Amino acid sequence: MPDDASTLRSAIRALVRRFGVSERADVACCGVTVAQAAALEALGAEGPLRLGDLGRRLGIAPSTLTRNLARLEASGLVGREADPGDGRSFRVALTGPGRAAARAVESREEEFAREVLERIPAARRAVVVESLGELLAAVRAATEECCPGAFDHLMGGFGAKEEQETGASAVGCGEACACGPAGKRGAGE
Secondary structure, eight states: OOOHHHHHHHHHHHHHHHHHHHHHHHHHHTTSOHHHHHHHHHHHHHOSEEHHHHHHHHTOOHHHHHHHHHHHHHTTSEEEEEETTEEEEEEEEEOHHHHHHHHHHHHHHHHHHHHHHHTSOHHHHHHHHHHHHHHHHHHHHHHHHHSTTHHHHHHGGGHHHHHHHHOOOOOOOOSOOTTSTTSTTOTTO
């Protein structure tokens, strides 16, 4: 019989997979890929960003980002503008249609979340949402114990709204993470 930790791990994996499938279906309906939708959402939440800043927020390689932005630019969803802080650089910004596409993706994802919540008895919905907040706080605390700064670093790409809700900010975790092979939660786990 599985213990609570195994049950939690399995449930989280199932949730992540299911929401991932839903996200792919939602963004496909909006005419963009998941990676492109993430860029649109980040730009919608943060405003115009330099390429390096956007890449760090999304956690993707510069070449992947460049390809995705080229497709978004060709579709008229993003454009380039001069960086007021550095005349040699540019920032990527949403166009009018890009803002509409970002809102459409967010709306579809929120509608799915609403449909999920509606399947939970009304008297339990607030408890479920509050429990997810407690779970995220516990994940953050365990991550901080293992690798200080890693949670903030990983969550930093999720935009201003989520950072306000979780208290996360874009801070790197440094070179010697305790979760690595030499750390207390090393390769054997």
